[in-house]
Amino acid sequence: VEYLRPSAPRDMWCGIAALLALGAPIATGLAARTSLNRAVHATLAAVLLGLVGAHVIGSAQMLDSPAKVAAACAGLALALAWSQLQPRWAGWRTQWLPVVLPGTLTALALLLLAAPPAASRLLEPVVSRPEALALAFPHEKHRDVNCLVCHHNYADQTGMGSCIDCHRTSRAALVRSSEATFHVFCRDCHVARAADAVKHGPTRACSGCHH
Incomplete structure (x- = not known):
């Protein structure tokens, strides 16, 4: 649906x-x-x-x-x-x-x-959702990735809230929607790890992240 x-x-x-x-x-x-x-x-x-x-x-x-x-x-x-x-x-x-x-x-x-x-x-939604789609993010499965790869705000001091909440705000610095941002960021990382033949997250099925 x-x-x-x-x-x-x-x-x-x-x-x-x-x-x-x-x-x-x-x-x-x-x-x-x-x-x-x-x-x-x-x-x-x-x-x-x-x-x-x-x-x-x-x-x-x-x-x-x-x-x-x-x-x-x-x-x-x-x-x-x-x-x-x-x-x-x-x-x-x-x-x-x-x-x-x-x-x-x-x-x-x-x-x-x-x-x-x-x-x-092309990854931008036609109409923005009023709330974020339910997302499963097992943090324990991402511990082999450098923290700053995802938590850039620790280095540039751009905010201390959750990733999705921050990226769903209307700040001018955010040029893409949260959906497009994370689809590109997460998928590209998963695809790169798959190409290196290491353990990786979903690269195709939406249900792999959105339960």
Whole structure:
């Protein structure tokens, strides 16, 4: 149920939208006998690729490094460019608007998503939650990590409250929501430890931390 709330991250909603929209390009492609149907099909296909790219990049389930993200974005952008060069689009009076423009905008958006700041914004909730989602944090399983890795406030004296309570305030220094901050911080640490073949926390399943 939490995945379907407005407070779910943007990347999840992109995945849901892509799943719901999957049938539209198929239906318009099968019925692409008129120029209008083909124009709608080309536009929907570009939007679908953009939504899939945003979901995969934001979730970081398969693309867990900047190089993989850049390669995936470039691959999707090339697929869009290749489709626009097909002979079936030749001779269209309205080629620019239904085919070239959506494909170009989607390709540019995918390339911009390869930048780390853009990817982290996909983890922002669509609507902020009034309270934090229940979180299980077994402190005893994190004792092999330097305390200051998480408790930076001990060094820079930025506060002595709990991590979540502090990061849910509206201080100007906090450029990201608490959800996006901890999803990036905790997940990246878990992924890095997994790559080093050492004991690590959840890297994919949400229920590993949110019971």
